[in-house]
Amino acid sequence: MDPVKALTSDYDSTLGFIDKCDAHMFRIKNWALITTSTVVAYSISSGTEFVVLVNLVLIPAFLYLELIYKSFQDSAIEHTTDIAERIDRALSQDNTDDLVAGYEFGFGRKLKYPSLSRCMEIFRNKNRKHISNFYSFIVLFSIGAFIVGRYVA
Numbered sequence: 001m002d003p004v005k006a007l008t009s010d011y012d013s014t015l016g017f018i019d020k021c022d023a024h025m026f027r028i029k030n031w032a033l034i035t036t037s038t039v040v041a042y043s044i045s046s047g048t049e050f051v052v053l054v055n056l057v058l059i060p061a062f063l064y065l066e067l068i069y070k071s072f073q074d075s076a077i078e079h080t081t082d083i084a085e086r087i088d089r090a091l092s093q094d095n096t097d098d099l100v101a102g103y104e105f106g107f108g109r110k111l112k113y114p115s116l117s118r119c120m121e122i123f124r125n126k127n128r129k130h131i132s133n134f135y136s137f138i139v140l141f142s143i144g145a146f147i148v149g150r151y152v153a
Contacts, residue, residue: 003099004090010105011083014076021073025066029134032062036138040145049149055142063123063135070122070131071114 036055043051090099112118122128 004087006105007083007087007090007099011080011087014080014083018073018076018080021069021076024069025073028062028066028069032059032135032138035062036142040142044145044149047149049146052142052146052149055138059135059138059142063131064119066131067119067122068114070128071112071118074122075112 035058039055039058040052043049086099123132
């Protein structure tokens with residue numbers, strides 16, 4: 001098989017995986033909003049404001065799940081960057097002998113599994129503040145609901 005065609009095929013499948021990770025992360029965010037809102041609504045409607053504190057357990061769980069998928073996605077993005085550089089090199093040169101030197105087909109071989117330290121590294125990344133901001137606002141909303149339920153009602 002032509003090396004450029006193999007690289008293109010791998011690139012396409014890896015892009016598909018990146019899209020799947022995006023879809024999963026959006027689903028996780030949706031479930032986080034729905035679940036935490038349901039807990040708040042139940043807590044306020046039943047008059048048991050302490051139930052809202054369940055969100056302080058749920059929110060980190062959803063955050064960690066999203067960071068796991070972000071870790072997978074980052075590995076796939078690194079792989080597509082490598083492939084794109086190889087394809088660019090092939091298109092700019094006639095010699096494609098070293099095009100696949102050191103290359104492993106399929107991003108699964110380069111996948112960095114999401115350890116807690118890797119997830120925390122992603123969480124602390126300044127370019128990923130949108131993730132921490134999203135869950136911070138849910139925490140603030142939950143604490144606010146607790147305060148309203150406890151001291152206002």
